[in-house]
Amino acid sequence: MPNENNSGILIYAQKNRDGYIHTVFFELLNKAKELAQKLGGVDVNAVIFTSPGQIDGYKEAFSNMGVNKVFYFEDERFKNYSTEYYSKLIVELVKETRPEIMLVGATNEGRDLAPRISGALATGLTADCTGLDINENGQLAATRPTFGGQLMATILCKTYPQMATVRPNVFKVNPVNNYVQTEFIQRAVTLNGINDRVEIIEFKKNVQNVINELDSAEIIVAGGRGLKNEAGFKLLKQFADKIGASVGATRVAVEMGLAPQSAQIGQTGKTVTPRIYIACGISGAIQHTIGMENSAHIIAINNDENAPIFDIADTGIVGDFFEIIPEFLKE
Numbered sequence: 141m142p143n144e145n146n147s148g149i150l151i152y153a154q155k156n157r158d159g160y161i162h163t164v165f166f167e168l169l170n171k172a173k174e175l176a177q178k179l180g181g182v183d184v185n186a187v188i189f190t191s192p193g194q195i196d197g198y199k200e201a202f203s204n205m206g207v208n209k210v211f212y213f214e215d216e217r218f219k220n221y222s223t224e225y226y227s228k229l230i231v232e233l234v235k236e237t238r239p240e241i242m243l244v245g246a247t248n249e250g251r252d253l254a255p256r257i258s259g260a261l262a263t264g265l266t267a268d269c270t271g272l273d274i275n276e277n278g279q280l281a282a283t284r285p286t287f288g289g290q291l292m293a294t295i296l297c298k299t300y301p302q303m304a305t306v307r308p309n310v311f312k313v314n315p316v317n318n319y320v321q322t323e324f325i326q327r328a329v330t331l332n333g334i335n336d337r338v339e340i341i342e343f344k345k346n347v348q349n350v351i352n353e354l355d356s357a358e359i360i361v362a363g364g365r366g367l368k369n370e371a372g373f374k375l376l377k378q379f380a381d382k383i384g385a386s387v388g389a390t391r392v393a394v395e396m397g398l399a400p401q402s403a404q405i406g407q408t409g410k411t412v413t414p415r416i417y418i419a420c421g422i423s424g425a426i427q428h429t430i431g432m433e434n435s436a437h438i439i440a441i442n443n444d445e446n447a448p449i450f451d452i453a454d455t456g457i458v459g460d461f462f463e464i465i466p467e468f469l470k471e
Contacts, residue, residue: 146300149176150239152230153188153198153210154249157343161188161201163355164245164308169205171272171311172243173318178274182240183208187233189218189226199324206318211237215329221249222336227256233327234261239301241280243272246305254305264297266304270411270430280304285407285430308355309411310434354386354403359416362388362405362432363398366421366442366461373398376420379465388412390428406431421461424449441465 149172154162165186172184186207188198192214202210213229234242234257244254246268258265270292271283280302286293297303354360361380367373373393380387389399391406405412406428417435422428424440424447432438433452440453443460450456457464 146238146240148183148185148208148237148239149179149241149243150234150237150301151184151186151242152244152250152253153186153202154245154247155188155190159194159197161198162245162247162308163313164247164250164306166205166313167308167311168243168245168306169207170314171306172241173206173314175241175272175274175280179240179278185209185211185237185239187211187213187230189213189215189221189229191216191219195324195326199322202324203322204317204319205314206320207322208320209323209325211325211327213327213329215331217331217336220340222338223252223256224334224336225331226253227260228331228334229327229329230257231260232330234301242301242303244303244305246307250305254303258303261301263299263301263303264295266295266297269304269306270310272304272306285426307411309413312413354388354405354410354412357386357412357414359383359385359418360388360405360412360414360432360435361385361418361420362390362422363393363420364390364422364428365392365396366423367393367398368421370398372421372461375462375465379469382469385416385418386414388432390422390425419449419453420465422449423447424451 151168151172153165156162176182176184195212211233244250254265266282269282269284273281275281279296281294282304283292283294363373363376377387387403388405389403391404393399394401394404407430409431411431413434415436417432418439420441438453439455440449441457441461441464442449445458
């Protein structure tokens with residue numbers, strides 16, 4: 141049952157290394173606005189860490205997207221992410237403001253931070269969710285795959301705040317401004333006795349990830365076990381280059397050594413929502429489809445007419461990938 145001593149939704153606003161707010165925050169914000177209405181119109185607030193003087197650069201985005209309050213911490217030590225610093229200050233903030241729900245993006249950073257917060261607060265955390273709702277009792281109903289993706293479990297948290305992490309690209313960003321007069325509240329930085337035990341010496345981008353850019357791709361061509369070998373993925377890459385697509389893969393294809401882990405889509409990989417998703421030689425197991433089923437248009441190429449991928453495909457082509465794709469390349 142809802143706890144009358146807790147109110148509102150708090151979202152962690154992660155910044156990327158270029159200083160922009162990570163897109164997953166705006167995805168969570170859009171869903172949180174929906175949840176807030178089901179809770180009687182409670183506030184949706186954010187927490188962010190910045191270097192001194194940077195908060196002004198974010199104010200317009202927060203206001204335009206309808207954030208009620210933004211709690212911000214400023215310090216030179218926040219130039220880079222710190223588990224020790226961030227978790228301590230957020231725990232103090234949560235104890236004081238008592239949100240009913242706290243949401244964190246299931247990025248590498250979020251997956252590190254959220255468990256530290258939930259552990260310190262002795263509250264539950266549902267990780268890698270693919271759905272959020274408010275049930276008839278006013279509780280957060282967080283849905284995630286379980287038993288290796290064979291089942292979808294809806295989990296309730298008995299303690300407060302009810303916490304969940306959600307993968308990027310699961311929810312949509314609201315394209316329409318929802319302007320409010322956001323209140324910006326600076327919080328004191330109290331880190332006495334806390335030492336950051338990790339020092340970042342140098343940061344290098346993974347060039348392969350930059351080139352592939354699955355997260356923002358308009359078109360993705362993905363291959364599975366049916367591509368058989370390196371020659372199959374070479375053909376897939378040629379096709380992707382011709383149509384200006386990024387290349388993705390199933391877990392099986394990655395385990396076969398046919399694609400890098402950074403290209404993996406599915407339960408243990410990335411969640412993507414391109415305009416066009418072309419699944420080549422992919423059977424359609426839930427472990428993969430959970431990561432791409434919200435694509436705008438799904439095209440499946442498979443020589444098994446009974447493959448489950450055709451159940452979610454908008455367009456299906458029954459045939460041999462090694463015969464069909466060369467014909468496409470000719471065109």
